Amino acid sequence: MIIFSLINPHGIGGVLYPFQIFKNYGYLIVENQGVIFLQNLGFDKTLPLSHFKLVVAVLVISYILSFIFERQRFSLFYFLLVSITGFMAFFAIRHFPIFAFFALPVLAKNFNYNFFSRKITKEEMTYIFFLAGFFLFWMVFNLSLNFYQKKSLFGLGLLPGVNQSAYFLKQNKIEGPIFNNYDIGGYLIFHFFPKEKVFVDNRPEAYRVDFFEKIYKKSQSDLKSWEKLLQKYQFNIVFFSHRDYTSWGQNFLVNMIASKDFVPVFVDDYNIIFLRQNKKNDSLIKKNIKFLKKGLNW
Template sequence: IGNSLKFFLSRDEGGNLYRQKSKALAITLLICLFVSLINPYGLELMLYPIKLISQKSIIDHIGEFQSPNFHHLLLVPYKYVLLLMIVLIGILKKHLEVTEILLTIVFANMALFSQRFIPLFCIVVAPIFVRNAQWILNQGRRRFVDLFQRKSSDLCLMDASASGYLWLVLGILIVALAVATNRIEHKFDESRKPVEAVHFLKKALLKGNMFNDDEFGDYIIYSAYPQYKVFIDSRIDTYGVDHFKDYLTMVYFKPGWEKVIEKYKINWMILNSDSILSRYLMERKDWRLIYSDRVANIFMRNISDK
């Protein structure tokens, strides 16, 4: 789009270059669209993202589709990158190309609408910032510019002096040393994942269909599949709207939650220990608490009490 605008707005021979770029990009786009149709689901897979976005009942409950919450520390760097780009647009308004402005606006809007697009925004604006960095430095105070360029030259000399595969070998040695000294380890956070509860499940060999917290589903699949099959996991969109609505009816304790139990023939549940449903089941005689820790509660249905 940016190259097309440049072609229409250009009044010199340079417009032909933008026309050629637009043509090449358009052909590439058509080829990519055609190739992407070569998949087991054809056009249906191409339309899936559009269908997903249109399903508001699902989107509103998926964290990565929510707008960024700048109260979270993980999003602070993005906040400052966004503010920096706003300042740069004001400073560089006469030096930025139309394509750069369009890319910044489009991806900034996407990132503000859904936090899953924040990495794409940063990838797009990084080369824009780098391309204009030299002009910004030249407008700054000479003392600061000289210091920056001197430090940059020192780093270049240091890098040039490292012949062969020094940095690669050094990186491998550091990682190997960290592994050998147990500085790197792979484990799940037991304060968030039902690690101990799943250990119990593997030994208990519970029968029948389960109902589970969606955040527990991923770990149960990882640790206990195919012994246990989950009701849902964090891939909410793959289960469909109706299934997800039934899940919400259960976890939010909505009218008709007992009908969901009958519909799916649920015999036991693994829930967050502090959830509303978990606290309610403790008061029910037709559900029995068979395991509890600070993360998860497991309830078994007392069929005979119905």
């Protein structure tokens, strides 16, 4: 297995590369962060953090019951398996899937021992059916509510309108250079490579730590740094995912809205596009600024 692992373009570097995912990139990667850290940042509404905590709580209950009723069947191997994967998931949410993969079968085993290894009385069966019915109703109600609120997220293909911002640039034949934020880089590469180059994309390992710390973040949090960067690269387009919740990203958007150099010409549920105020873009800016002011109620 080790010999076959070495058969790759990067040799030993390719084998060891997966162990470098937690190194300091100069940029925080969401999937590498822990549950408490993300919860404190308010991500509990967009990530399944509560689901993880619920599964952990049920696991603890199942082991308490197992220890009380079926102590002789306690499996140290299964316990270590869910404990290790649980700690991995707690400290980096990218491990949620592997934790779930092991936790759910162990849960089934624990509850099977507790409730079905002995004869159940009619009274106990009544309680079981009552609790099962309650949880079934609760799950159906929550799933129905969740489906109604997020019905556009279900189905095959892409989210509605997700490509409209790229089509806007293509249809109006708008050319770069482009300044973009981290989250939208891959999207721009897909639509415009090799004709246009992105400023950054979501491959943190492809950039130096200094780039993120001294250029990327600083240009968004400090106006003077942005002006120097603008003078150097002469950006014609600022293409930004406004779902960027970083402090520097939000600060940059506020500065761009107030900027005299750039004007917003397109916005949707995902992205906002600013064009540089110049003769080349003048007609397009006038055409779209009226639409934006009306649509955004300025």
